Amino acid sequence: MPIKFRNYTNIAGITEDYFKVRAFLVKTGYSEYTYARWDWMATHGWLDKSSVGKIGIWEDKDEIVGLATFDCHMGETFCLTLPEYTGLKKEILEYSKEKLSYNCNFGVIIKDTDVTFQDIAAKSGLIATDRKENDAVFYLGKASTEYKLPEGFYITTMKDTFDLYQYRRVLWKGFNHELNGEGEFSFSNEAEEEAKQEMLRPNVDLNLKVAVVAPDGNFVSYCGMWYDPEAGYAVIEPVATDPDYRNMGLGKAAVLEGISRVGKQGAKIALVGSSQQFYYSIGLRPYTTATVWKIK
Numbered sequence: 001m002p003i004k005f006r007n008y009t010n011i012a013g014i015t016e017d018y019f020k021v022r023a024f025l026v027k028t029g030y031s032e033y034t035y036a037r038w039d040w041m042a043t044h045g046w047l048d049k050s051s052v053g054k055i056g057i058w059e060d061k062d063e064i065v066g067l068a069t070f071d072c073h074m075g076e077t078f079c080l081t082l083p084e085y086t087g088l089k090k091e092i093l094e095y096s097k098e099k100l101s102y103n104c105n106f107g108v109i110i111k112d113t114d115v116t117f118q119d120i121a122a123k124s125g126l127i128a129t130d131r132k133e134n135d136a137v138f139y140l141g142k143a144s145t146e147y148k149l150p151e152g153f154y155i156t157t158m159k160d161t162f163d164l165y166q167y168r169r170v171l172w173k174g175f176n177h178e179l180n181g182e183g184e185f186s187f188s189n190e191a192e193e194e195a196k197q198e199m200l201r202p203n204v205d206l207n208l209k210v211a212v213v214a215p216d217g218n219f220v221s222y223c224g225m226w227y228d229p230e231a232g233y234a235v236i237e238p239v240a241t242d243p244d245y246r247n248m249g250l251g252k253a254a255v256l257e258g259i260s261r262v263g264k265q266g267a268k269i270a271l272v273g274s275s276q277q278f279y280y281s282i283g284l285r286p287y288t289t290a291t292v293w294k295i296k
Helices: 016-028 035-042 049-054 083-099 115-123 164-174 189-199 250-264 277-281
Strands: 004-007 056-060 063-071 073-081 107-111 126-139 154-157 209-213 219-228 233-241 269-272 285-295
Touching: 016 035, 016 056, 016 063, 016 073, 035 063, 035 219, 035 233, 049 073, 056 083, 063 083, 073 083, 083 115, 107 115, 107 126, 115 126, 154 250, 164 189, 164 209, 164 219, 164 233, 209 250, 219 250, 233 250, 250 269, 250 277
Parallel strands: 073 107, 233 269
Antiparallel strands: 004 056, 056 063, 063 073, 107 285, 126 269, 126 285, 154 209, 209 219, 219 233
């Protein structure tokens, strides 16, 4: 039976296609676009819901073997296949260039070790840029997950303290929205509904959504952890600390607590999409790099 192409459903959120793509990404193993990144995107408030139907799927006997997708917004693409279907990469790239560009801008993220795909991209008129995506890794058993919190601070999780206001508040502050002049944190009914969609859905373990609580009761640091035993690795995303509480070891505590928890579930490594010194300082190491390739 020949390999068939189809588009992803044009319905955003948790659908049958969401599960099929996730199963493909888990089966793929580690790639430049992980199962956790897909989970994060599927219910993210910033997702361009009007474009999900342009995601491309290649199937062999109704099983996904190739994927062309973006991350929340079109313009930069990930072209993925199962290992035995790498011959589809050229077709997937050409589809992506035609259908997943945005305002005539197009980029594709290619692992720096994937020389074969680099050759395909070069022959297709693309060139490497200086834009990088970096992943760091924590090897369970090679580095310590011990930490110490200042007096009066403690760890909780979204399982123990399901507080969407505090969750959104720490992310807003921690990602510097207020420092960047975007205004003070506000929590609308719409924001609450978006947060519910992020948290109350399949493939989420609220015991792995870790927060540090300050003496005044506010979440002041947060680490989201993702783990799927079949994939064989955990993912750290997102991590944020309130600017008023930085340099106190709170971010370290949140991340290491999350890593410790996935370790108890069987994870051997935890990955984060970053090359920040913060992560290296708490025990992570450089893992892989990928480069954005664009049209000449």
